[in-house]
Amino acid sequence: MDASSFLTVSASLAGVMLGVSFWPQVYKVYRTKSARDLSIWMVALLLCASVVFFIYSIYFVQWPFLIANGLGIPALLLLVLGYVKYRDRRNEQGNEWEGVVAVDRAELEESAPAVDFFAEKS
Secondary structure (H helix, E strand, C coil), X not given: CCHHHHHHHXXXXXXXXXXXXXXXXXXXXXXXXXXXXXXXHHHHHXXXXXXXXXXXXXXXXXXXXXXXXXXXXXXXXXXXXHHHHHCCCCXXXXXXXXXXXXXXXXXXXXXXXXXXXXXXXX
């Protein structure tokens, strides 16, 4: 196998890995029904770049780019749809910290007395 063939096969394999790399995130968003930690800006930028590279790869018949973006674009579109469908909304009071337990400092100090780590041991 000459260097050109090796690089083509390697780039095609890398393209498959890159294209498939978005699918675990798609699975997680739809399994958990939450897109809370998903950066929509990252997904949008990747989607735009992937579309441009896909058009480029069709025009210049670049198989590695065609493979990577052919697998990645559907996953990125599903991530956008998942973000729109499952993004977390604020609760009725407008509190974005729903589910976070507030603790009174005095109550905490009563239940767990302070420990002085620098006190000399007797």
